[in-house]
Amino acid sequence: xxxxxxxxxxxxxxxxxxxxxxxxxxxxxxxxxxxxxxxxxxxxxxxxxxxxxxxxxxxxxxxxxxxxxxxxxxxxxxxxxxxxxxxxxxxxxxxxxxxxxxxxxxxxxxxxxxxxxxxxxxxxxxxxxxxxxxxxxxxxxxxxxxxxxxxxxxxxxxxxxxxxxxxxxxxxxxxxxxxxxxxxxxxxxxxxxxxxxxxxxxxxxxxxxxxxxxxxxxxxxxxxxxxxxxxxxxxxxxxxxxxxxxxxxxxxxxxxxxxxxxxxxxxxxxxxxxxxxxxxxxxxxxxxxxxxxxxxxxxxxxxxxxxxxxxxxxxxxxxxxxxxxxxxxxxxxxxxxxxxxxxxxxxxxxxxxxxxxxxxxxxxxxxxxxxxxxxxxxxxxxxxxxxxxxxxxxxxxxxxxxxxxxxxxxxxxxxxxxxxxxxxxxxxxxxxxxxxxxxxxxxxxxxxxxxxxxxxxxxxxxxxxxxxxxxxxxxxxxxxxxxxxxxxxxxxxxxxxxxxxxxxxxxxxxxxxxxxxxxxxxxxxxxxxxxxxxxxxxxxxxxxxxxxxxxxxxxxxxxxxxxxxxxxxxxxxxxxxxxxxxxxxxxxxxxxxxxxxxxxxxxxxxxxxxxxxxxxxxxxxxxxxxxxxxxxxxxxxxxxxxxxxxxxxxxxxxxxxxxxxxxx
Numbered sequence: 209x210x211x212x213x214x215x216x217x218x219x220x221x222x223x224x225x226x227x228x229x230x231x232x233x234x235x236x237x238x239x240x241x242x243x244x245x246x247x248x249x250x251x252x253x254x255x256x257x258x259x260x261x262x263x264x265x266x267x268x269x270x271x272x273x274x275x276x277x278x279x280x281x282x283x284x285x286x287x288x289x290x291x292x293x294x295x296x297x298x299x300x301x302x303x304x305x306x307x308x309x310x311x312x313x314x315x316x317x318x319x320x321x322x323x324x325x326x327x328x329x330x331x332x333x334x335x336x337x338x339x340x341x342x343x344x345x346x347x348x349x350x351x352x353x354x355x356x357x358x359x360x361x362x363x364x365x366x367x368x369x370x371x372x373x374x375x376x377x378x379x380x381x382x383x384x385x386x387x388x389x390x391x392x393x394x395x396x397x398x399x400x401x402x403x404x405x406x407x408x409x410x411x412x413x414x415x416x417x418x419x420x421x422x423x424x425x426x427x428x429x430x431x432x433x434x435x436x437x438x439x440x441x442x443x444x445x446x447x448x449x450x451x452x453x454x455x456x457x458x459x460x461x462x463x464x465x466x467x468x469x470x471x472x473x474x475x476x477x478x479x480x481x482x483x484x485x486x487x488x489x490x491x492x493x494x495x496x497x498x499x500x501x502x503x504x505x506x507x508x509x510x511x512x513x514x515x516x517x518x519x520x521x522x523x524x525x526x527x528x529x530x531x532x533x534x535x536x537x538x539x540x541x542x543x544x545x546x547x548x549x550x551x552x553x554x555x556x557x558x559x560x561x562x563x564x565x566x567x568x569x570x571x572x573x574x575x576x577x578x579x580x581x582x583x584x585x586x587x588x589x590x591x592x593x594x595x596x597x598x599x600x601x602x603x604x605x606x607x608x609x610x611x612x613x614x615x616x617x618x619x620x621x622x623x624x625x626x627x628x629x630x631x632x633x634x635x636x637x638x639x640x641x642x643x644x645x646x647x648x649x650x651x652x653x654x655x656x657x658x659x660x661x662x663x664x665x666x667x668x669x670x671x672x673x674x675x676x677x678x679x680x681x682x683x684x685x686x687x688x689x690x691x692x693x694x695x696x697x698x699x700x701x702x703x704x705x706x707x708x709x710x711x712x713x714x715x716x717x718x719x720x721x722x723x724x725x726x727x728x729x730x731x732x733x734x735x736x737x738x739x740x741x742x743x744x745x746x747x748x749x750x751x752x753x754x755x756x757x758x759x760x761x762x763x764x765x766x767x768x769x770x771x772x773x774x775x776x777x778x779x780x781x782x783x784x785x786x787x788x789x790x791x792x793x794x795x796x797x798x799x800x801x802x803x804x805x806x807x808x809x810x811x812x813x814x815x816x817x818x819x820x821x822x823x824x825x826x827x828x829x830x831x832x833x834x835x836x837x838x839x840x841x842x843x844x845x846x847x848x849x850x851x852x853x854x855x856x857x858x859x860x861x862x863x864x865x866x867x868x869x870x871x872x
Contacts, residue, residue, distance in 0.1 A: 226264055227312070231309075248299050252284050264310040266311070266343050282296070294348060347425065357426075358401070362435050410514075507588050538585065539584050542584040554834070637866065640859060653675045692809055803849075814849035
């Protein structure tokens with residue numbers, strides 16, 4: 209049908225439409241597909257205003273296009289309007305059986321054929337959701353035992369809160385014996401629930417965060433958003449390990465999560481929504497960084513979906529530009545953020561994080577290859593490394609102190625300026641040295657999978673341990689050239705700190721997926737000593753394999769050693785859990801390489817595209833140093849780096865000269 213028949217022009221920028229959904233039966237999925245009984249009907253009110261809002265609910269759901277093979281529709285004022293099947297199912301669920309219901313739904317209440325209207329409606333969408341009585345979060349119809357997951361999750365949260373209180377009263381950090389047992393089947397149901405498309409949409413941050421009240425719905429089951437907020441706070445305050453196991457199981461099947469950190473994506477998403485809901489404040493760079501892993505139909509939506517949380521002057525400029533390209537948007541947002549002192553934008557940028565700078569096996573043919581200045585983050589893609597600034601803010605939030613403070617000066621003491629042709633950033637910093645040598649990039653070793661047979665596991669473990677051992681040896685050898693700076697007795701320890709970024713889990717949770725804190729010398733040494741024990745186990749396994757292949761006769765010493773080797777091999781099943789050094793290096797070195805500098809003989813870990821001749825720079829106010837690359841008279845930003853001996857602001861205490869650094 210023609211949009212002109214249904215939609216009339218809105219009288220002003222602050223006006224929007226409501227759908228009055230008429231009463232009717234709540235249908236099953238079979239009836240939805242057949243679409244033959246009691247069809248959806250409604251009336252569209254054209255003159256709702258955000259200045260005088262009515263009492264209505266707003267729908268948050270996965271947008272789906274109209275399927276011509278299975279067309280479904282709603283009759284609006286006697287005129288049929290085609291809608292997506294997911295929305296159709298949601299409306300059948302939410303319509304009342306006896307009274308009309310007032311709703312706001314973007315696919316119906318916005319004239320999708322009018323680009324001008326869409327621009328204005330996107331600008332006020334935050335107001336629409338914030339003034340809704342309830343935001344109804346529709347995860348989809350019931351399937352894959354979702355009813356079990358929806359019923360269990362609130363029960364689990366209440367149960368664990370009680371167990372935490374019992375453990376606190378007993379002054380015990382051991383989980384009580386009646387903690388809910390997590391079976392594999394239940395974990396699968398929960399994992400599938402959180403794989404629902406809603407959790408992968410960029411618009412969900414705004415829609416869930418702004419509602420006065422928000423409810424999750426899946427089929428006919430529901431629970432309030434506060435249940436997930438309680439879960440998120442429980443994970444960050446976990447003292448007894450009750451929450452960590454649930455988080456790991458839920459996240460383990462998430463295709464959007466980092467393979468080495470399967471639960472980080474989920475908990476980060478919930479945390480950002482929760483923080484935005486309570487109004488405690490979060491940087492715009494952190495919000496946009498969370499959106500990297502989420503899906504959108506238009507890449508501009510990564511900015512439009514969070515307009516409500518951006519600076520009002522920036523929003524005004526975006527609206528005035530009228531549908532700028534993704535590159536223009538990202539450039540504009542970075543400029544405003546840096547001017548406001550949010551140096552996290554620099555941490556999220558750099559050629560090492562720009563998608564065009566390295567190959568991929570992802571199916572990304574629909575994603576643009578943006579031409580951006582090196583200092584502008586490309587929010588289109590998921591970054592390969594765990595940014596120091598993200599880990600830093602996590603540590604600051606939970607432990608009340610930052611992870612790193614390499615640039616101790618307050619950023620407000622220095623101003624930033626820009627020029628347009630070419631786009632250039634003028635900032636302040638100190639260039640401390642030049643990269644002299646680098647190792648090969650670090651590659652996270654493949655660990656054995658549960659379903660693999662014992663022989664395959666053994667081969668995988670042998671390869672992983674030997675690869676890690678070889679990489680550590682190459683770094684240690686290169687580090688010996690820095691003896692003049694660190695001393696012969698401390699150079700190996702400085703190398704070890706670099707390879708794990710002086711990081712370790714804080715004790716809550718079972719892996720590096722918890723909040724990261726600074727590691728002491730003793731803790732770092734313990735990681736490497738534990739790995740050496742595993743190397744010894746691998747050597748025994750290698751000996752066993754060679755000895756068996758050589759055949760009899762076997763001496764008594766052979767038999768005794770075979771018994772020891774067999775016992776060592778039994779630890780293969782839990783290898784990945786026990787190898788905390790491999791987890792720590794995956795956290796610190798993924799997408800990076802070890803390097804040393806020439807003049808002052810610093811050592812550290814930098815982006816894997818770092819090369820000899822690059823410079824090391826500290827920017828006042830930022831937590832970590834940067835690698836920068838000379839280009840004519842200016843520099844290109846490469847990315848963050850770790851340098852042993854400067855991460856606590858040691859250089860800032862010296863008499864150094866701050867200079868102007870120009871980034872292209």
